[in-house]
Amino acid sequence: MIIYLSIIPLLLGGLSLALHRRRKIAISLTFASLIASAVILLFNLGKDFEAVIGDWGMLGISIGYDEFSLPFLLAVIVVLAAVTLNSLHKSYDGFFYALITLLLGSLNAVFITRDLFNVYVSFELASIIGFILIAYGREGKQIWATVKYMLIAALGFNFYLVGIGLVYLKSGTFSFLALDYMDRLPAALIFTGLSVKSGLFLLSMWLPDAHANAGTEISPILSGLMVKIEDYLVIRFLQYSSFEWLRNFYLVIGTFSAVAGVLFAMNARKAKDVLAYHTFSQIGFIIAASNMAAAWHAFSHAVFKGLLFMTAGNIKERLGTQKISEWKGKVNIKEFLPLIVGSAAIMGTPLTSGFVTKNGIMDSISGPAKYFLIVASIGTVISFSKLIFVGISKEKMKQRWNISLGYGIMVFTIFAHGIIGFDTHHTLDALLMIAVGIPLYFMLKSFLKPLPRILEKLDNSFILYLLLFGVMLSVIII
Amino acid sequence: MISDVVIYTSLVGAFIGTLGMLLTSNLIKKILALGIVETSVTLFFVAISSKSGTKAPIIQSVPFEAENFADPIPQAVIITSIVIGFAILSLLLAFTIMLHNRFHTVDVNLIENMLEGEEE
Numbered sequence: 001m002i003i004y005l006s007i008i009p010l011l012l013g014g015l016s017l018a019l020h021r022r023r024k025i026a027i028s029l030t031f032a033s034l035i036a037s038a039v040i041l042l043f044n045l046g047k048d049f050e051a052v053i054g055d056w057g058m059l060g061i062s063i064g065y066d067e068f069s070l071p072f073l074l075a076v077i078v079v080l081a082a083v084t085l086n087s088l089h090k091s092y093d094g095f096f097y098a099l100i101t102l103l104l105g106s107l108n109a110v111f112i113t114r115d116l117f118n119v120y121v122s123f124e125l126a127s128i129i130g131f132i133l134i135a136y137g138r139e140g141k142q143i144w145a146t147v148k149y150m151l152i153a154a155l156g157f158n159f160y161l162v163g164i165g166l167v168y169l170k171s172g173t174f175s176f177l178a179l180d181y182m183d184r185l186p187a188a189l190i191f192t193g194l195s196v197k198s199g200l201f202l203l204s205m206w207l208p209d210a211h212a213n214a215g216t217e218i219s220p221i222l223s224g225l226m227v228k229i230e231d232y233l234v235i236r237f238l239q240y241s242s243f244e245w246l247r248n249f250y251l252v253i254g255t256f257s258a259v260a261g262v263l264f265a266m267n268a269r270k271a272k273d274v275l276a277y278h279t280f281s282q283i284g285f286i287i288a289a290s291n292m293a294a295a296w297h298a299f300s301h302a303v304f305k306g307l308l309f310m311t312a313g314n315i316k317e318r319l320g321t322q323k324i325s326e327w328k329g330k331v332n333i334k335e336f337l338p339l340i341v342g343s344a345a346i347m348g349t350p351l352t353s354g355f356v357t358k359n360g361i362m363d364s365i366s367g368p369a370k371y372f373l374i375v376a377s378i379g380t381v382i383s384f385s386k387l388i389f390v391g392i393s394k395e396k397m398k399q400r401w402n403i404s405l406g407y408g409i410m411v412f413t414i415f416a417h418g419i420i421g422f423d424t425h426h427t428l429d430a431l432l433m434i435a436v437g438i439p440l441y442f443m444l445k446s447f448l449k450p451l452p453r454i455l456e457k458l459d460n461s462f463i464l465y466l467l468l469f470g471v472m473l474s475v476i477i478i
Numbered sequence: 479m480i481s482d483v484v485i486y487t488s489l490v491g492a493f494i495g496t497l498g499m500l501l502t503s504n505l506i507k508k509i510l511a512l513g514i515v516e517t518s519v520t521l522f523f524v525a526i527s528s529k530s531g532t533k534a535p536i537i538q539s540v541p542f543e544a545e546n547f548a549d550p551i552p553q554a555v556i557i558t559s560i561v562i563g564f565a566i567l568s569l570l571l572a573f574t575i576m577l578h579n580r581f582h583t584v585d586v587n588l589i590e591n592m593l594e595g596e597e598e
Contacts, residue, residue, distance in 0.1 A: 059551060117555045124562045131569060140580045144593055147505070147573050154512055154566050155499060158492065158519045161559060165519075168552060169526050458586050462500055 002065045002112055003053065005040050005073070006122075009033035009105030013098055020094035027088070030097045033104055034081050041073055050114060058173040062114040067292065068239075069111045071299035072232050076107045078413050079224045079306045085406035086310055087217045096136065103129045103221070110229050116164040116174040116190075120157070123229055127153060127197070130226050134214045145209040148458050152206050152465060153196055159469070160193025182242035184476045190237070191246060192469045198234070199227035199283040201257035203468055205461035208264075208453075211276035216313025219272065220306035223279045228298050231286050238290050247290065249475075254288030255369045255376075257281065262379030266444075267451045270322040271312040274383055275305065278346070281376055285361055288369060293360025300353035300417060304345035307410040308387075311338045314403065329391040334399045336392050338407040343384040345414050347437070348377060348430050353414045355430055356421035374433070381437025382444065389441075480532075484525035491518030505577070505584040509570050516563040523556040 012033045016026040050064035084100060106129065109122035135146040164174060166186040171178035195203045204227075211222050234250065237243045261280025268274045282301045286294045315335050316322050331339070345352035348359075358377070365373065454460060495518060498511030531546035535553075574584060581589050 117558075121558055121562070124566075128562075128565055128569065135573060135576075138576070140577070140596070141593055143573050143576050143580075144589060147570065147577065150566060150570055150573075151499065151508060151512065154563075154570075155496065155515060158515050161519045162489070162492070162522060165522055165526050165552070169529065174555070457590055459500065459503075466496070466500070 002040070002044055002049075002051075003063055005037055005112060006105045006109035008036045008040075009101050009108065011105075013101035013105055016094065016101055017098040020098050023092075023094045023097070026094035026097035026101075027084070030084055030101045030104075031081075033101050034077060034084070037073075037104065037108060038077050041070075041077070045070075058175055058177075061118050062175050063112045064114045065112055068232070068236055068295055071295045072111045072228060073108065075228065075299045075302035076104060076111070076225055078409060079220055079302050080104055082306060082310065082406040082409045083217045083220050085402045085409070086314070088402040089400050090217075092217075096133075099129050099133060103133075103225075107225055107229070111232060114176045116167060116176065116178075118174075119233065120160060120164070123197075124157065126226065126229065130222060133218045133221065134210050136218060137215050139213070141209075141213045142215075145206070145213050148461070149206040149210050151458065152204075152461060155462075156193050156196030156465070158193070159189050163187075163189030163193055176236075176240070179237065179240040179242055182240075184242075184245065187242050187246065188472045188476050191234075191243075192472055194230050194233055196465060197227065198230035198287070199223075199279050200253060200287060201260040201280045201284065202455075202464050203253075205456050205464060207279060208273060208276040209456060211279060211309075212270065212272040216310065216317060219275075219309040219313060223275070223309055224302035224306040227279065227283060228302060231283065231294070231298050234287060235290050235295055249472075250290055251288050251365070251369055254284045254286070254290075255372045256284070258284030258288065258376040259372050259379070260284075262376045262383060264451055265383040266379055267448050268383075269324060269450055271316065271324050271327070271387070272309070272322055273450075274324075274386065275308055275312060278380070278383065279305065281380065282346070284376070285358070285373065288373065289361040289364050291364055293357060293364055297357035297361055300345065300357045300414070303410050303413050303417075304342045304352075304354060307338055307407065307414070308342035308346070310406065310410075311335055311342065315339075324386050324390060327390050330393050331390050332395065332397040332399075333392055334397060334404070336390070338411060339387055339390075341411050341414060343387050345418070347381050347384055347434055349434065350427050350430055351415065351418045351422060353417035353421075355426075356418055356423070359423065359426045359430075362426070377433050378437045378440065381434050382441045385438055385441035481525045481528045484528070485522060488518045488522040488525060491515075491521065503586045505574050505586055505589075506571075508586070509567060509574065512570075513563075513567055516559075516567075520556055520560060520563075523552045523559075527552040 012029045016029040019025050044065055048066045050062055052060040052062045054060050080100060103126060106122045106125040110119060113119055113122060131146050131150055135143050163186045167178050167182055168174060198204060199207050211219055214222055238247060258281045261277050261284060265274050265277035268277055286298050315331060319327060319330055345354040348354045492515050495511045495514035499508050502508060527549040530549045532548060533546045535547040535550040577589060578584055581592055583589060
């Protein structure tokens with residue numbers, strides 16, 4: 001039964017919260033719940049059903065599972081397993097592992113639920129754990145990034161609550177089925193409420209700060225999983241007829257985000273800043289398409305961005321600096337390999353997962369938006385050339401087995417996905433983009449300077465968010 | 479009739495709270511304004527539930543025939559959102575204490591300027 005996908009991790013998480021003084025028990029409970037989720041997912045592969053818990057009809061909480069949930073549920077398991085492995089030798093206490101287990105349960109709950117209010121509850125549970133995790137290192141920057149995130153996100157979620165209140169007023173149920181017969185106002189409120197956590201440019205400007213300053217283990221979770229919740233909900237909600245009119249809106253804003261994010265990423269100097277800004281761009285790709293191909297791109301983005309964030313974090317911890325210019329000639333071959341596999345996947349090199357899913361997105365989009373997305377892809381190559389041409393050191397370095405295993409899981413997933421889904425019809429385009437991007441990088445290299453961060457100040461990001469909300473409302477009224 | 483008035487009142491309250499979050503630079507006041515928004519949304523759900531009647535939804539005798547019960551579902555679910563709002567507000571206040579210990583101010587602009595100086 002699919003409900004155990006969220007109940008087992010939540011139960012074990014509660015248990016390890018009670019036993020958090022014993023670190024080993026907490027770690028084994030985390031792995032137990034990861035394995036349990038993987039097994040349950042394996043038994044449900046290929047099925048498609050919807051059920052109501054208890055015997056309450058339309059009033060009960062309905063849960064379901066179909067092909068749209070599968071990429072997201074898989075991404076949760078892969079990223080959380082790799083992150084937990086990577087953290088084993090560090091001084092994280094049992095409390096951290098309890099939070100990871102609870103996060104697994106709440107993320108699974110979001111991806112199987114079919115009830116508007118249950119989405120709110122499980123999304124907020126995941127977010128609260130995310131807030132605590134960002135501030136886990138207790139540095140001033142991390143705490144400030146969390147406060148910024150919390151203030152904007154909490155406001156956005158109150159819009160969402162008003163939206164689902166209006167749905168209830170009209171239909172008398174919180175089930176997703178009510179979304180088929182709905183006015184434009186609640187749809188707009190639900191979408192603006194959710195989009196604050198979506199990672200789209202202009203809507204969630206808290207993102208670079210939070211993602212770049214969080215710890216090595218936390219950034220992959222934030223960029224790989226937390227922003228994917230909203231993408232999942234967008235893809236799911238666009239299946240209902242009341243949301244059809246929003247498709248064009250999302251095409252425009254997704255394309256804009258893809259281009260703007262790449263511009264910022266090209267100009268950033270710190271490794272984690274490049275990755276954080278690049279989340280804007282990749283989320284833009286996903287939101288612009290918002291179909292089955294986009295769901296799989298969300299999966300592959302979670303894996304390769306998680307790998308990149310983990311490697312960058314580990315190099316930063318070893319060398320003590322984030323600036324790419326200071327990494328020159330100091331990166332070991334054992335760290336360079338995962339870095340280059342992740343970069344290749346994000347550029348869409350053939351035989352990696354990025355190639356398969358990006359082609360799916362490109363195929364499903366037509367018109368002028370396609371050209372902008374191609375520009376964004378070339379920008380991706382330019383911004384990741386920085387990481388590729390970083391220079392390797394000859395020194396021998398011992399890497400711990402758990403870190404190598406963490407990298408191994410993700411690299412294996414990238415290649416497995418890339419080889420299973422390989423299709424020759426866009427190979428030339430992908431190679432051409434890379435061939436154009438790398439010379440462009442060497443030409444532009446000296447002109448790239450970090451862009452001003454004015455838009456990311458708390459008040460400015462508030463105003464931008466509310467402005468877009470106002471634009472949305474005025475579109476409905478006109 | 480009354481529930482319509484309450485719905486509009488709650489939406490105005492949410493609007494005022496949003497303005498409050500925007501216009502002050504004091505972190506504590508921003509959090510208080512967020513509290514106003516959250517309370518207004520709670521009021522909104524209470525107003526929705528009173529659309530069908532104003533009596534408390536408690537059945538006193540088993541063969542019941544009264545019809546003016548308020549809808550219990552929105553009231554039941556909004557309790558969860560009150561709890562989540564409480565968790566977020568207390569977490570925010572805890573982080574504010576940590577920020578105040580570090581920077582000795584709760585002014586948002588001052589904190590941002592200090593962090594920018596830390597960057598170099």
